[in-house]
Amino acid sequence: MSKKQCIYCGTTERLTESDIIPDALTNARIINDCVCQDLHNSKMTEKFESIIAKRLAFMTNELDIKSSKSKSYANYSASIEIEGNKYEAKKLKGNDDFLKKGKVLWNKEHTQAFGDIDTIRAIAKSNGINESKVRMINSNDIEFIKTLKIDLEVFFSVEMYRQIAKIAFEWYCAQNKVSRKYEDFNEIINYIVDGVGENIVSIVSDIDINNTFNEYCNSGSHCLVGYVSNEGDVNVFVDMFGIIVYNVKICNNILDFCPNNCLLQKLNLDTTRQSFRLHDYNDLPIDMISTFSAIDDRFPQPIINGVKVYVPTMSKDVSGHIFFMKLLRSLSNGFLKECYYTEKIGNTLINNIEELLQGSVVHRKALKRFVTEKINFSKGIALSSTGTDKKSIFIYYLLFILGKQNPDKMNKEILEKIIFDNFGNYQMIITDKLCEEIKDTILKDDNYRSIIIIGSKKVLDWQ
Known part of the structure; x- marks a missing residue:
């Protein structure tokens, strides 16, 4: 058996485990162990992964997603409304960070401050403000309204597109046990590594496909789907957090060394996951039928006219199979996708983010x-x-x-x-x-x- 190679460059040196989805963006880790450390794993972290993780902190923090490499949750900025007054809160990590002793919030004009009473009195004294201007309130008796500063542009950035392409490529290779570099993947490799190439990643604007994903995916979950298009090229859908679906073109045709092209994996916030790996669409009904092979012996098996009756039960969840079959109906008719931001996609994304975070x-x-x-x-x-x-x-x-x-x-x-x-x-x-x-x-x-x-x-x- 030949030695494993990096799927990006072909080296056999210093191969490491690459988080297919950066662990700063998910609670359910999946890996590809055929990525070299120096040239690609570390470099891609610098080029786009760390950028995306930082810009999505407003979302991952709210969804209780924390990198295993960090002791705390990613910090983000928000606006805090207290008794009708708005204050700017920066570098929040915990939900009530702004209530900690020594923490001070200022309004935008920097004319009004909120914080623990001792700190506020000290600020007033140092600025020659009469203590009568300081008002003490009980934080248990007032409502704090936090408004997140949503970074919408990150979802349409080049860094995000390269991140999505990396997720799709490494996942597809892992699903097919690809352990060396192939020229058939040069187009997507060049895009991930150097940002060179066009129309590799697009955003799915098709209403039917988005609705199908929304019905299947849990709030905040990621979902990856591998399929073959009507034109014969191999693609992967990447649904991020259940709010936006990208389409990634992996290669121009089905490859002999990649036998599995009917693929699904859903990664939930609670770390649970659902997946299947099948050769093609024809295997879907066969795989579903196989789930009814189990016999439920928890209940008495009644005898009717001398015939023993068995109670078949499903041995695994087939909701993913049903979801994929619904997708196939949309795929057979073709679907709408855009390579850039459109007002329609932007409005849908805002609604999805607000619904998720609320x-x-x-x-x-x-x-x-x-x-x-x-x-x-x-x-x-x-x-x-x-x-x-x-x-x-x-x-x-x-x-x-x-x-x-x-x-x-x-x-x-x-x-x-x-x-x-x-x-x-x-x-x-x-x-x-x-x-x-x-x-x-x-x-x-x-x-x-x-x-x-x-x-x-x-x-x-x-x-």
Whole structure:
């Protein structure tokens, strides 16, 4: 067997594991181990990966995605509205960073400041301002409205296009166990490495395809789909965070050394994933049928007129197969895609980002972060009856129910049961009315503080 080569340059020296999707952008790591360290892995980090990670910090921080190489979440900027006054917050890492002692927020004109009382008094004194101008408020009794500064241009930047091309190429090679450099990939390699080439990456503007992805993908998840177009070239769809779908042309035709061209992998925020790797579209129904081979022996197998009846069950989730078949209908008719920004794509992207960031994707990592940043085990918890931060109130409610149930061991199934039992669905919209209802439920219990502490400890112990 020949030695592995770098799929970009063919060297056999210093091959390393390349994160196909930078781990600063995902909680579910996938790798390609045929990329050289010096010429390509490190260089691509410098050329575009670190740039993209920094510009998407406003999103990854909100989605509780943190690089394994960092001790903290990526920092971002936001506007904080307090009692009608807007302040500029820079380099935020935690949700309540601006409330930390010594942290000061200034309004845009730099005429008004917000911070802990001792720091504000010191600022007033140093500027010759009478202390009567300093007003003390209880942070538990006021609402903080945070507005993120969304960097829309990053999704249409050359750096993003090269990043998307790298993701698609390394993933396609990993799915086909490609372990050397091939000239058939020169076009996409030149684009990734040197930024040379045109029409390698485009944005899918087709409504049907975008809707199909939205139906299948969870909020904040990434989804990769390998397919062959009507023209015979090999492509990969890359759905980033469930908000924008790119199309990447891998090569001009099906290659003998790449037998798998019906591919799917979905990577969720909670690190779970779903995937299949098939030769072509004809294998989809065959693979689905094979899932019904399992026999469910949990229930009695009744005898009807002397014939034993078995209960077949699916041995794996086939939602990905169904999703792919829906995509095929759109692909067979051709679909709309653009290489550059259009107003239609921009408006759709803004709506998708707002919908994603206004929601709350609950998983182990997100809950642990919330408890670490929000729960003060020594000073206790004080919820404001006037607070309207829907995300926080929703998670406080989950901790409250968890504390009441006080299970011996916390796991994903318990969390899902709590959500389903209390809301009747795994996806819901936290309206103003629902927010008030669950907040009232918490505050009506005189022991809510200690109950939330119990729930918080269960989350911290969750392995």
